[in-house]
Amino acid sequence: RLLNRMVEDDPQAHFLAVVGPSGSGKSSVVKAGLLPALRHGRLPRSETWFFAEMSPGNHPMHELESALLSVATSPVHNLAQTLALDSKGLARAINQIVPQGHEMLLIIDQFEEVFTQVPQEAERAAFLASLQAAMNDPTCRLRVIITLRADFYDRPLMYEGFADLMRRRTEVVVPLTTSELEEAIIAPVRRLGIGVEPELLAAIIADISQEPGTLPLLQYALTEVFERREGNTLTLSAYQASGGALGALARRAQELYEAMDSDRQALVRQLFLRLVNIGDGTEDTRRRLSWEELTSFAGDGPDLQYVLDTFGKYRLLSFDRDPITRAPTVEIAHEALIREWVQLRDWLSSSREDVRMQRRLSNAATIWREADRNPGYLLGGAQLEEMESWAVTTDLALTDEERGFLAASIVARRAQEAREEARRRLREAQERRSRIRLQILVGVLAVVAGVTLGLSAFTLIRANNAEARAATATVALGQEQARAATLEAAAVRGENLxxxxxxSRLIALYAQQAAADGDEALALALAYAAVQIDGAPDEAWAQLAQLLDMPAGSDRPTLLAAAEAAEIRPLTCEERARYSVLPEC
Incomplete structure (x- = not known):
């Protein structure tokens, strides 16, 4: 039937979605039935096709690149960039890789992973758009067959264009009938010269015919029975000893778990919770776990190796390598274990929300890492508060990356709070300074008058001339020139100190004025210049303390150290010229 669908008179006949319930044999019929037939030329020239297989995983575009490279007959440069350029990248890549006169068949198994494991919607949409564009291109020499669990059938229908492919090009695989189950049990062992007791055949069919995930259950049960066979016969007693089709997986997993000490049992729980994708209105599914993620939360010690070896020995876990990095991966071997192992179901039931939160944290951390740890991708606001509270209470182990991402988000929030507090204090200071601005101006005039009056009693003839200029400046040129003339008069008399x-006092008053005007950088520079003068009065030091937000009674070495730490900018030549009491550049 699948072969017939592939040669229909349909412009989209190069695509076929094989949809069926979990364990109905979708992958088996494609990989063990359709694929061998095509390799043997059941369709015109299909024996000359190039064949590649992939599962979407967390990054389907990376997996697609790896699948294409696996059939390339010569080096392909910048394939990743070609695929990512736009939706037509896949069609262009096929033209690069597949020789003229040939076609390529790409089998995408477990297509539901596009919707359960891909953290970024942009990558999911780009992957689907690439497939759609290639299938709608009449010149593209690519054929695609996907296998999809029936409970995820609605997900690709939400993507315009791809939904039309699914509507027109879907083939449904239903669970095996009773006669098909009998043939699936008897045929393989018959080729080995091994018989099957009729009672065993009836018991297996009665146990699994109405159960979801028929073929995985059958596979495991027959493997257990085969290992317990009596001579050249598979017997009912061996089947019963294994726990039966429904109980074999769960019974074995529970036995292995109970035989471990408490530390290893805790590790088993952490491991299996990571190996399951929590369904959202659908069944839970298995999840591939990278060695890097595994060792980051579980360590790389003998306990982890013992757990993996134990569950792997009895084919409850399967091991593979990432097609891109070649790093080891681990996953649950049979999805039926998720349904049948009561202990795992209890863990998932009690920790369901914890697992969802961990996946949210993990996905956010992955996006942050892939964005070169851009601070804009850190958590914030209510989302961070929720995640921070959860991390304190959860008993799920987190990876180094997850903990680091959360810690970076918290540090960024504290830095933001500190900046906001500094701005608040600055606003308050500016408001406070504005309220006393008039008093400061009055004080400036009073000090100038006092200085002029105090010096006039000791003025010599030359000093009198200078003070006369100061008086004239006060009227004609303003207060600043008057202060400068006054200081000149004092210098003439030799009263340098x-x-x-x-x-110093005048410069400190200028600093007050600059602060009142809102120019805090200039205010700090003036205040710092004021205390650099020998004999700087207490008022100058108090002004510097105020601008540095330090207690007014702080000792002078402490104030100088604080000023140096504040990295106060130097006064510019223009500013020095503006305030005539300052030394020129």
């Missing part, structure tokens, strides 16, 4: 004190 007094003049420096007044100069």
């Amino acid at each position: 007094a003049a420096e004190v007044y100069r």
Whole structure:
């Protein structure tokens, strides 16, 4: 039937979706039935086709690249960029890889992983768009067959264009009938010269004919019976000893679990919770786990190796390698174990929300890493608060990447809070300074008047001339030139120390004025210049302390150290010229 669908008079006949319930034999009929037939030329020139297989995994575009490279007859440069360029990248890649006059068949098994394991919607949409564009291109020499669990049939229908492919090009695989089950049991062992007791045949069919996941259950049960066979016969007693088709997987898993100490049992729980994708209105499914993720939360010690070896020995776990990195992977060997092992069902029931939160954290951490740890991808707001509270209470082990991502999000939030607090304090300071702005201006005038009055009593003839200029400047040029003239008068008399004190006080008052005007950088630079003057008065030091948000009574070495740590900018030549009491550049 599948062969006939592939040669129908349909412009989209190069695509076929094989859909059926879990364990109905979708993968088997494609890989063990259709694929060998095509390799032997059942369709015109199909014996010359190129064949590749893949499962979508977490990054279907990477898996697609690996599948294409597996059939390339010569080096292919920049294949990843070609695929990612746009939706027509796959069609262009086929033209590069497949020699003229030949076709390629790509089998995508477990297509539901596109919707259960891909964390980024953009990558999922790009993958589906690439397949759709290639299938709608009449010149593209690519054929695609996907296998999809029936309970995920609605997911690809949500993508315009791909939904039309699914509507027109779907073939349904239903569970085996009783006669087909009998043939599936008897035929393989008959070729080995081994018989099957009629009672065994009846017991197996009665146990599994109405169960989901028929073929995986049958496979495991027959393997157990084969290992317990009596001579050249598979017997009912061996089947019963194994626990039967429904109980064999679960019984073996529970026996292995109970034989372990408490530390290893805890490790088994952490492992199997990571190996399951939580269904959202669908059945839970198995999940491939990379060695890097596994060892990051479980360590790489003898306990982990013992658990893997034990469950692997009895074919409850299967091991493979990532097609891109070649790093080891592990997954549950039979999806039926998720349904049948009561202990695992209990773990999933009690930890379901925990597992969902862990996957959300893991997906967010992956996106952050792939964005070169861009701070814009960190968690924030209510989402971070929720994740932070959960991490404190959960008993699920987290990977280094998950913990690091969460910690980075918390640090970023604290930094943001510190910046907001600094801005708040600055606003308050500016408001406070604005309220006393008039008082500061009055104080400036009072100090100038006091300085002028105090010096006038000791002025010599030359000083009198300078003070006269100061008086004229006060009227004609403003307060700043008056202060400068006053200091000049004091210098003429040789009262250098007094003049420096007044100069420091004036610069500190300029700093107050700059702060009141909202120019905090200039204010700090002026205040720092004021205390650099020998004999700087207490008012100058107090002004620096205020601008540094330090207690007014702070000792001078502490204030100087704080000023240096604040990296106060130097005064510019223009600013020095503006304030005549400052040394010129």
